[in-house]
Every structure is written in C-alpha cells, then in structure tokens.
Amino acid sequence: MRKKAGTLAALAALAGLIFLCQAGSGFLRKELGDAQEMSGKASGRENRLIIIDPGHGGLDAGKVGVNGKEEKEINLNISLKIQKLLKEQGVKVIMTRTEDERLADNQVEDLKARVTVMNKEKPDLAVSIHQNSYHEESVSGAQVFYYTDSGQSERAASVIQEALRETDPENTKKPKGNNTYYILKKTEAPVVIVECGFLSNYEEAEKLADGEYQQELAETVVKGIMEYLEGE
Numbered sequence: 001m002r003k004k005a006g007t008l009a010a011l012a013a014l015a016g017l018i019f020l021c022q023a024g025s026g027f028l029r030k031e032l033g034d035a036q037e038m039s040g041k042a043s044g045r046e047n048r049l050i051i052i053d054p055g056h057g058g059l060d061a062g063k064v065g066v067n068g069k070e071e072k073e074i075n076l077n078i079s080l081k082i083q084k085l086l087k088e089q090g091v092k093v094i095m096t097r098t099e100d101e102r103l104a105d106n107q108v109e110d111l112k113a114r115v116t117v118m119n120k121e122k123p124d125l126a127v128s129i130h131q132n133s134y135h136e137e138s139v140s141g142a143q144v145f146y147y148t149d150s151g152q153s154e155r156a157a158s159v160i161q162e163a164l165r166e167t168d169p170e171n172t173k174k175p176k177g178n179n180t181y182y183i184l185k186k187t188e189a190p191v192v193i194v195e196c197g198f199l200s201n202y203e204e205a206e207k208l209a210d211g212e213y214q215q216e217l218a219e220t221v222v223k224g225i226m227e228y229l230e231g232e
C-alpha cells in the first residue's frame with residue numbers, strides 16, 4: 001500500500017515535470033518566433049525571394065578557361081556562396097541547381113527548365129551566374145546583362161555593376177541591355193545575367209578559380225542584390 005502511494009506520487013511528479021517542460025518549450029518557441037518575426041519585419045526581408053541560377057552543369061561545361069577550368073564549376077561555387085550570404089541576410093533563396101548537373105537532356109530543354117522554375121516561383125529578382133569568354137585575350141572584367149524591355153532588370157543590373165566597380169575600380173564595364181538571350185526574354189520576373197569575368201584572360205581565369213576571389217565576387221553581387229531590394 002505504501003509502495004503504491006509512493007509510485008503514485010512519483011508518477012504525479014513526473015507528469016508535472018513533463019507539463020512544465022512542454023509549457024516551457026512552447027514559451028521558448030513563441031519567444032523565438034516573435035524575435036524572428038520582428039527582425040524580419042524590421043528589415044522588410046521576410047517575404048523577399050531571390051533565385052540564383054548557376055549556369056550550365058553536368059555534360060554542359062560552359063566555357064573552358066585558358067587554364068583549363070570549367071565555367072560550370074566556377075558558376076556553382078560562386079552561386080553557393082551567394083546563397084549562403086543571402087540567407088544570412090534573411091532573404092529566401094531558391095537555386096536552380098546545387099550539384100554538378102544539367103536540368104534536362106539538352107541545352108534548350110535545360111534553359112527552359114530554369115525559366116520554368118523562375119516563372120513558377122515569381123522571385124523579386126533572378127540572378128543567373130556565368131563566366132565570359134572572348135577571342136582577344138586582353139579583354140577582362142565582370143559585366144551584368146539585363147533585359148532591355150524591363151526597367152527593374154535594368155535597375156538591378158546597374159546596382160550590381162556599380163557594386164562590382166567599387167570592388168574593382170579598374171573594371172569600367174557598363175551594364176548591357178539584351179533582348180535575345182533566352183533567360184532574359186522568357187523570364188517574367190526581373191532577371192539579370194552576371195558574367196563574373198573572362199575565362200579567356202589568363203590572369204582573370206586564375207582569379208575566378210580561386211575560392212577567396214569567388215567569395216569576394218559573391219559578397220559584391222549580394223551587396224548589389226540587397227541594394228536592389230531596398231530600392232524596390
């Protein structure tokens with residue numbers, strides 16, 4: 001009898017403890033939720049969505065540098081760094097790819113698949129990451145392309161290009177309008193293509209393959225994206 005009473009008391013104490021723990025964690029969850037909501041509201045970033053589109057992948061290497069480095073890999077590395085930095089800023093990010101893969105069996109279908117993602121998700125801005133190449137080795141410097149018929153795309157290109165110029169004052173390239181590139185033409189949301197540099201220039205090709213330089217580029221592009229979002 002005495003043993004039973006003891007067991008009952010222990011059970012009651014245990015039930016009380018479980019109740020307190022649940023109430024406590026519920027309180028903690030609410031506090032955390034409120035804090036997240038407040039920081040989101042203060043920055044106005046809680047509903048911001050950016051799509052990052054690392055060009056090429058899988059069988060499609062993109063351009064191949066004079067140093068043998070492939071565009072697809074450089075695109076992905078820079079894009080993953082951009083994704084991380086944007087998330088730290090409280091911005092939602094969707095990637096068209098996070099692996100070394102093509103989105104379809106051929107290049108046309110691959111581009112269509114990327115545009116399908118962009119048109120379905122309706123981001124504030126889509127940023128396609130590529131590397132450039134030219135028949136003259138001396139040409140270098142990052143350049144941003146926008147869709148000629150979109151004022152938002154043009155504005156995004158100009159703030160990102162400006163950020164790139166601040167990081168590298170020697171780069172005097174201007175944002176360039178285009179109305180024939182498939183991604184620019186078919187994406188309904190504002191979209192830009194960032195050509196981060198020239199793989200045909202040996203010095204730049206070497207830098208583009210370097211992790212630290214990729215990080216610097218990612219920070220610069222994110223600075224531009226944040227400025228674009230703030231001005232919306």
Ligand SMILES: [Zn+2]
Nearest residue numbers: 055062130131
């Ligand atoms: Zn490319």
